Amino acid sequence: MPPKIPPKKSEQSEADAIRKLLPRFEDELLARIKDDLPSIINICLQELLKSRSYDTSKLQHSLDAINVSIKELNNDIQTVKHAQQFQSEKFDELMNEITQVQKMAKANAENIRENTALINSYKEYSTQLEGKLEEFDRLSRMEILEFHNIPEQENESTDSLIKELLSLMNIDISENDIDYSFRRRKAKNKETGPIIAKFISRKTRNHIMSSRSNLKAAHNSINIPDVSKVFVVENLTPKALNLLFKAKDQKKKSGYSFLWTRNGKILARKNSDANILVIENEQDLVKMS
Template sequence: MKQLKEDVEACKNEANTLEQYSRRECLEIKGIPQTTNECTDEIVVAVAKQLGVTIKKENISISHRLGSLQNQQHSKQYTPIIVKFTSRKVRDEIYNNRSKLFKTRVSEENSHQSPIYINESLTRANKKMFYQCLQFKRQNNYKFIWTRNGTILLKKDETSSTIAIHNEGDMKKNSIPISS
């Protein structure tokens, strides 16, 4: 039984790794209100421009809002936009410059504007682990949490070493609680 449980866990980890790999050209953009007849490709190009990154619609393989159309029609939504780029180089340039969005928003006088966040597109399992690691970060006074290529990274402070979380085994090894 123990061997079967280990094999199942290994298969789940491998499937999650493959699914995360298939998202390597994707980002999620959060905090942009939805408008009627919007073109998400144009929104992505405009966000990139705010970051100082010049892209064209041709750099976007596909983009759309996440969530069901029915939910989006009932109220003003800030449903995330998922975008798949034609190249990882373009995706990485946008992701690596994402902190400029916060600096731009803070410097504007329109302080009621909602913040815009750019995140990696994580699998359901990785989103769950990220949330659990985020709770751990807050409860244990860690200063930094971020993702890189689907891996969750934690750092206590500027001088501490980085903890990489790939799966629940890494969470256990680092005494990060796992909830069901």
């Protein structure tokens, strides 16, 4: 075979240039085909219809039906769009309402926290105030004693009855030592009400309290025929009196030996060797368990 002769440089350059231009020609050709394709198809269809005597009226009827369906479909699409828009607006309104409710709930929660803190502050202040009032009431009764089971008499003088009883206890006082006295209405289960007496001096009152054991050896008198039934106690506040009743119940349950009052306060002791327990509230009753 004869040897291949390599192309010249000029011929090689022309070939490369042609190769580069081919893609551009292909793109232009495809673009023209795309532009001319609808008209070509239309011409072909017309020729086909003419050559085959195609019934254009049926085709037109079908096209009209298709157009009607398309219009109905478009109307349905518009209706759906409107419905979606309406739902979207309602959803936005609902979200706005939820946002407002959340803001209100947050504000209300903050108000509740503030009000709770304020209420707790008032409760604490009320507790402190209640304690101060209780202490004031206790101190105001420090000169007052209650004398129980002294028989009631017609047109009685409670001051004279107190003097007579104290005389039986070997305690000598004058009417000037008594600030006032009166008989309290009796309870349903009692034969007579106690005599409440306030003394001028707390010293006198304390002397009477420390001499109560003298009642055991006291003799009866005309106006006090059974002195053995008489007993003298401190005039407690309603709160302390209620607490004393509960302490008595707890004393029985817990086996405490001693329970008494001193200066309006309640004291308890398990036995003679135990420490004294001060009962100031119901929580202290648990300590007796």
